Amino acid sequence: MGNLGLTGKETIVIYESGFGMRAARVGWMLEYAGAHKVFLLEGGFQAWRKSHFPTENRPLEPEAKIFRIRPLARLLATADEIRSDKSAQILDVRSEGEFTGKEGRECDKRQGRIPHARWLEWTNFIEGGKRFKTRSEIASVLKERGLNKNRSTVVVTYCHRGARAAAAYYALRSMGYGKVRNYVGSWHEWSARKNLPVEK
Missing domain, CATH: 3.40.250.10 (Rhodanese-like domain)
Known part of the structure; x- marks a missing residue:
């Protein structure tokens, strides 16, 4: 740089x-x-x-x-931290097919999701592929999905390799969530580690 x-x-x-x-x-x-x-x-x-x-x-x-x-370090979530921190809210921002395990990438060893993760596809934060939705629109999406209103809660976003999760990270930050972390390894890493549990 x-x-x-x-x-x-x-x-x-x-x-x-x-x-x-x-x-x-x-x-x-x-x-x-x-x-x-x-x-x-x-x-x-x-x-x-x-x-x-x-x-x-x-x-x-x-x-x-x-x-x-x-x-x-406060911006990054690791697989081990996700397993140990039961209070963190895990947000899967991939497609519905990836979340349910019906779809996936060939490079992933397993398909499914991190246990207890909630699904909210990252495109729900974007308006027409051009900008983030307004704060009120994002608030409506979060409320509809029943996400924790406590903005001091740790929220971990993940996708396949951390890019879609980064977009969700910024959307949540704009809403005042001060403890958002990106699990950069995301599903690509989680699926490859046989000791990590998977839900479908």
């Missing part, structure tokens, strides 16, 4: 072509590494261009700086 001219102290805005999970994952990784101010550009580059904001295509040659990595 230092080669990109970043120290972690500046404001960093992450975007992709549209709006979704890729920018969210990069943003989460930067926060975990210790970056202080990370934001996602709603609508991505497409929305920026549609708004007629300035663009450029010349290559940048930033001055190299030092980015000191200071991992923030």
Whole structure:
């Protein structure tokens, strides 16, 4: 990151072509590494261009700086922590087929879900693939699914490899949930560890 001219102290805005999970994952990784101010550009580059904001295509040659990595453990959930912390709310943000075990990726050793996980697909937080839904809309979704209103509760999001979970992480953060953690290993790791239980 230092080669990109970043120290972690500046404001960093992450975007992709549209709006979704890729920018969210990069943003989460930067926060975990210790970056202080990370934001996602709603609508991505497409929305920026549609708004007629300035663009450029010349290559940048930033001055190299030092980015000191200071991992923030409170943003990360591990498989062992999920097993030991019975009070945490586990949120599976994959598709319904993945949640029920009827669908899955070939690279996964087993199909199903983490025991006691609740299902709320990450797309429920997104409006038309362009932006996050409004706070009131997200609040309605959470209420409908009966998710804990106590925003001091630890909430762990997971998907297949942490990208969709990162989008859900930011949506919940915007709602005031202060203890959201991303299980980056997600189902890919959980399914591969034979000592970990699976529900279907």
